[in-house]
Amino acid sequence: MTSSEARCYHGIDIGGTKIELVSWRDDGGELQEVFRERVATPGTDFNEFVAAITGLVARGDAALGPLAQPAPVGIGLPGIIDSASGRQLSSNVPALNGRIVATALQDALARPVIIGNDCQCFALSEAQGGAAAQAPTMFGAIIGTGAGGGYCVDGRLQRGFNGIAGEWGHWTVPATLLAQYSLPVLDCPCGKSGCLERYVAGPGLSRLHAHLGGDGAEPLLIAERAGSGDAIAAQALAIHLDLLGHAMAGLVLSHDPHVIVLGGGLSKLAHLYPQLPAAIRRHLFRGVQAPPVLPPRFGDAGGARGAALLARQHTIQRP
Template sequence: MTGMRLGVDVGGTKIAAVVLDRNGHRIFHARRDTPKTYADVLHAIGGIVGECEGAVGAGASIGVGMPGSQSPRTGQWRNCNMTFINGRPFAADLEAALGRPIRIENDANCFALSEAIGGAGEGYPVVYALTLGTGLGGGLVVDGHVRRGANGVAAEIGHVPIVVPEGEPAPCYCGGLGCAESYVSGTGMARDHRLVTGETLSSPQIIAAMQAGDAGAIATFGRLTDRLARLVGMLANALDPDVIVLGGGLSTVAGLAEAVRDSAPRYVFGREAAPPIVLARTTESGARGAALLWD
């Protein structure tokens, strides 16, 4: 082996890849659009692997991050928001297409691994990472290794139902009702804003209105941060991680992390303190974390 590690992050719209050298430094990266059929996704991953290895002039180990997880019972992929992947033996098919072994993990677990090794979670034994974007992902790394759990669903906090005081519980694509992701995400915030105010705005529009002083948008943002603080309390009471890393597009909105830090302790048993809440530091963390699946 050359010691090169290639990580591929398969997202709903983009496939991103990075190549790390033997010291963990990024030496190449590439992106392409995610196709809309199963066969085309396998083909596109093969294409980006070929592009990366051609550019660096060497073979590499291959790690892959993707939404959802592999069933330990059937070997089939499931819980992916790219639903055409569900029910397929994705890892086996990809290994066959690439002609070599791969390591594959849930994308939020890859994000957590990237932050635990050289990111904002460096030095903390138990790192819980939350990606707050269109959806809500969770990942868990203990002592530098991803913990996927006995059923492959560890850290899937986005599909824990949360109690909200107003309205009917929101239906989720997973089949659940009142899943945290339906409230604590860009999509969830937009839905909540529409239900409470009657205004249909995207999450960036709500943030802009909040920053311009709009009372309705300020209240929507307050509900979002309060619900996120409840999730932090839930995480603390179940696992009490050493650090919680926040990533994703919504996490960097000014005031979000501060609001969650302020209110989280009131949802933690004893009401004394919550785990430290820090912002993600690594770039291309899904692909980088996938590369780090190989030591």
């Protein structure tokens, strides 16, 4: 497909409970929404999953109009793809595990299908027209049920050799930090132990609260309690902030982004934006500054948009 033909795109955001398709028309570099639909995710039957996608795309094609070329499809999918086999791993949609999803969908749809993980699609959406639109480089850090992200340079997603660039949640918490706060070494579903995700994602913050003697409340409630003077909640937030500062300092040292944009449920914690840069600086050596930490512009709505932008990135040379 040539760049002159690639003027419409479908972006699909796949979650454990819903699939959302948004169809876009490229209007001089800006994506204009034409059609949007959500359906329930068929969680256990792969053929039903493929049928749900093909139905959504057919209705999106109809909305784009008969003169539109078959629009490439970008998909944001939780989990990772095995770089050797192409099979989906660690997805929260059981029907997809072990399947070569891209090939199956390309055969069913008869058009290009580009798959990235949901965190990478979030980053790309915030890099193009989002909170980091003017930044030469940016890192989109998801802190929700899990922890992951994506790195963009000049508005283009950098995926890496295995396609997993941005998986900071599976860096290991240093033993010194675990000892400082008397934290246990937690096993991670990825097969490793002590992964940052287990401590700084939403369930990790709740786990910190319980470890300190609290009831393991959900993160926004912990923040509310801390604001009301609850000592245990305040301590949980302080430890979480330090661990997150260590993680983001690692991103500064490895990627040196001009901007960090937070996503996921914990991006709603208002204290992170004024306090996280100082927490990052504590883990950097002298002379290195922390970049601005910004809230997302599109938030949860950016998944399908980022997936469409991923499709566009793969069909033209520049966004």
